[in-house]
Amino acid sequence: MKRSEINSLxxxxxxxxxxxxxxxxxxxxxxxxxxxxQYQNCNSIIDSMLGWDLTDxxxxxxxxxGLLLFIMRNGNTKKNKKPYTEKVMIIEEMQVTxxxxxxxxxxxxxxxxxxxxxxxxxxxxKEKRFSSEPVIVAIDGILQTVKPGGTITLTxxxxxxxxKGVYHRFYGEKNKGKVLVGEVSVANDDASDNLxxxxxxxxxxxxxxxxxxxxxxxxxLKYI
Numbered sequence: 001m002k003r004s005e006i007n008s009l010x011x012x013x014x015x016x017x018x019x020x021x022x023x024x025x026x027x028x029x030x031x032x033x034x035x036x037x038q039y040q041n042c043n044s045i046i047d048s049m050l051g052w053d054l055t056d057x058x059x060x061x062x063x064x065x066g067l068l069l070f071i072m073r074n075g076n077t078k079k080n081k082k083p084y085t086e087k088v089m090i091i092e093e094m095q096v097t098x099x100x101x102x103x104x105x106x107x108x109x110x111x112x113x114x115x116x117x118x119x120x121x122x123x124x125x126k127e128k129r130f131s132s133e134p135v136i137v138a139i140d141g142i143l144q145t146v147k148p149g150g151t152i153t154l155t156x157x158x159x160x161x162x163x164k165g166v167y168h169r170f171y172g173e174k175n176k177g178k179v180l181v182g183e184v185s186v187a188n189d190d191a192s193d194n195l196x197x198x199x200x201x202x203x204x205x206x207x208x209x210x211x212x213x214x215x216x217x218x219x220x221l222k223y224i
Contacts, residue, residue, distance in 0.1 A: 001056055001204040007213045010052060013068055013090050020113050020180045022088060024070060027051065032212050035224050046224060048074040048082075049190075049217040057098055058201025067097045071217065075187025085188060089181040091117065091172045099169040099197040102162075107185035110159040115176030117154040121146050122167040128195060135166060167197060 017024060027045060039046060050071045059065035069089040075082035091097070093115065101124050111117045123131035135146040138161040139154075146152060152160060153173065159182075162168055172179045191202065203218045215223055 001054075001060075001062060002207045002209045003212055004210045005062070006054060006204075006206065006216070007210065009054065009062070009068055010214050016090055016178060017088070017180070022112065022180060024088075025072065028070060028214070030214065032215055032219075032223050035215060035220070037224075039224055042224075044080065046220045047079045048076045049220070050074055051217050051220075052214055053217050054204065055202060056204050058199075058204075062204075063092060063095055065096050065098060067091065067095075069183075083187050085183070085185045087183040087185075088112070089183065091170065091179045091181055093172040093174050093176065093178070096169060096171045098200050099167050100194050100200075101167045102164050102188065102193050103195060104164055105185050105188040105193050106161070106163050107183055108159050108161050109154070109170070110182035110184070111154040111156050112180040112182045113156045114172075114179045116156075116173040117179045117181055118171050118173050119152045119154065119160060120169045121150060121152065122148050124165045124167050124195075130167065130197070137161065137163075137166070 027042070028051065035042070045051065050073065052070055054068045056062040056066045067089060069087050072086045072088065073082065074085045099120070109117070109119070121135045121137065123133050123135050125131045130148060132148055134148065135150070137144055137146060137152070139152065140159055144152070154160060194202070212219065
């Protein structure tokens with residue numbers, strides 16, 4: 001991805017969050033030069049990879065296969081005692097986060113507003129493939145049974161609890177607008193805990209055609 005595209009996405013995302021009256025912490029708006037030499041003061045942010053995160057999953061087409069998120073808090077078993085994680089995500093209409101499950105993470109996915117969030121579900125087999133067993137999930141505490149590959153629609157205010165080992169793919173419903181999505185989970189390591197059904201890239205390869213307006217979590221080592 002070009003840095004100019006990433007910059008444009010960050011700017012439009014801040015505008016969307018403001019429209020949705022969702023407030024980010026002050027470090028979300030720091031300029032790259034404000035991070036330099038600040039590791040000692042900001043190590044809890046950097047080590048836990050808090051901040052802006054963005055991926056096209058190696059597709060080269062962010063608007064078709066992509067995800068933009070901001071990580072507000074995250075446990076790090078090597079650095080702190082925090083056992084939980086909180087993220088906010090912006091998901092476009094028909095923008096797919098590919099099918100994956102988590103080896104250790106249990107999470108709640110919450111539609112915070114905007115359009116509808118579509119989630120396709122499978123249980124995982126011992127071979128890490130799709131299981132033919134139905135999926136039992138809790139939607140705001142009420143159990144529902146979903147056929148393998150079935151779809152749950154979360155309207156604004158609704159949430160789903162996904163246990164470890166449950167394959168899920170999500171995207172915004174067509175013609176309903178962008179979706180503001182929250183995630184609350186146990187602490188996890190995205191580098192090792194995401195198991196995709198088909199191989200997918202986690203962080204984008206960035207072409208530096210202009211300077212970043214804000215750093216991504218994958219930029220910290222390079223700039224700080």
